[in-house]
Amino acid sequence: xxxxxxxxxxxxxxxxxxxxALLAGATGLVGRALAAxxxxxxxxxxxxxxxxxxxxxxxxxHVVDFAALPPLPACEWAFCCLGTTIKVAGSQxxxxxxxxxxxxxxxxxxxxxxxxxxxxVSALGAxxxxxxxxxxTKGEMEAALRSVGLRHLVIARxxxxxxxxxxxxxxxxxxxxxxxxxxxxxxxxxxxxxxxxEAGTLARALLRSLADAAPGVTVLESxxxxxxxx
Numbered sequence: 001x002x003x004x005x006x007x008x009x010x011x012x013x014x015x016x017x018x019x020x021a022l023l024a025g026a027t028g029l030v031g032r033a034l035a036a037x038x039x040x041x042x043x044x045x046x047x048x049x050x051x052x053x054x055x056x057x058x059x060x061x062h063v064v065d066f067a068a069l070p071p072l073p074a075c076e077w078a079f080c081c082l083g084t085t086i087k088v089a090g091s092q093x094x095x096x097x098x099x100x101x102x103x104x105x106x107x108x109x110x111x112x113x114x115x116x117x118x119x120x121v122s123a124l125g126a127x128x129x130x131x132x133x134x135x136x137t138k139g140e141m142e143a144a145l146r147s148v149g150l151r152h153l154v155i156a157r158x159x160x161x162x163x164x165x166x167x168x169x170x171x172x173x174x175x176x177x178x179x180x181x182x183x184x185x186x187x188x189x190x191x192x193x194x195x196x197x198e199a200g201t202l203a204r205a206l207l208r209s210l211a212d213a214a215p216g217v218t219v220l221e222s223x224x225x226x227x228x229x230x
Contacts, residue, residue: 017211018042022072022115024106025081026061027052029161030121033203034079035059045073047106066102072113077210080106080120092133100141107148116151117213119206124159124193124222152213156206159222160196193223205229 019042025031026046032055038044040058047064054061064070066082082103089095107118120142125132128139142155205228209220220228 018207019076019117019210020074021045021077021079022047022075022106022110022113023079023081024066024102025083025121028081028083029199030202030206031079031081033199034081034206037200037203037207039207043073043075045075047072066105067097069105069109072109074114075110076114076116078107078110078115078118079206079210080118082106083121086134095134096137100137100144103141104144104148107145107150111149117154117210118145118150118152119154119156119210120145121202121206122155122157124157126155126157146217151215152210153217154206154209154213155217155219156202156209156225157219157221158197158202158225159193161202162196162198193221195222195226197222197226197229201226201229203229 018039021038021042022045023031023035024047026035026048027050031046035044035046035055038056038059040056042058044056044059046052046054046059046061047066048061049063049066051063052061060073062073080103082098084095084098086092086095089098103120107120110118122142123135123138125135126138126142127135128143130136130139145153145155202225205220205225208228209218
């Protein structure tokens with residue numbers, strides 16, 4: 001496993017490196033940003049729970065049940081941006097069903113469809129041994145993904161996500177709103193490892209992480225994500 005250090009942006013541009021891909025969680029903050037940035041021309045298959053319009057050429061929408069996924073289109077890359085909160089989910093069990101079970105089910109279905117490279121959004125502080133339920137669930141998800149048969153796995157651990165949730169028709173997250181209000185004016189004084197990260201920045205980092213993929217597991221902490229997606 002490699003912990004990525006801050007790195008220069010890839011050159012030449014990643015356009016010629018892009019491969020056909022699956023995107024789970026396309027209606028969320030990061031998933032929507034990634035779909036909007038998809039450079040093509042390879043197809044991007046958006047896996048969603050409800051019908052939504054595609055955001056660009058070459059994008060195809062598939063309404064699925066993540067608890068009972070059908071065979072997925074053959075692809076080489078996959079991005080998993082699935083995630084919720086315990087408050088939104090309603091219980092710890094419901095939260096785990098999304099942030100652990102659905103993520104793992106998607107990864108297994110993606111591998112069955114030919115995917116070799118997967119980038120997944122985890123969280124800062126993810127640790128399978130944590131006493132905190134949220135961090136422990138994220139850590140257990142990461143551990144499970146290591147054994148699904150991927151050639152390259154990118155684990156992104158962003159800090160607090162920033163973006164326009166109102167346009168997604170998502171209920172405001174009070175803790176997130178307060179944290180962003182307090183930290184944004186001081187962002188340049190906060191170390192990159194803890195600084196809030198824009199959804200668009202994270203999406204660019206995910207795209208570039210697979211474009212420059214090497215075999216094995218790469219863990220991108222929030223500071224590295226800030227640099228890669230700058």
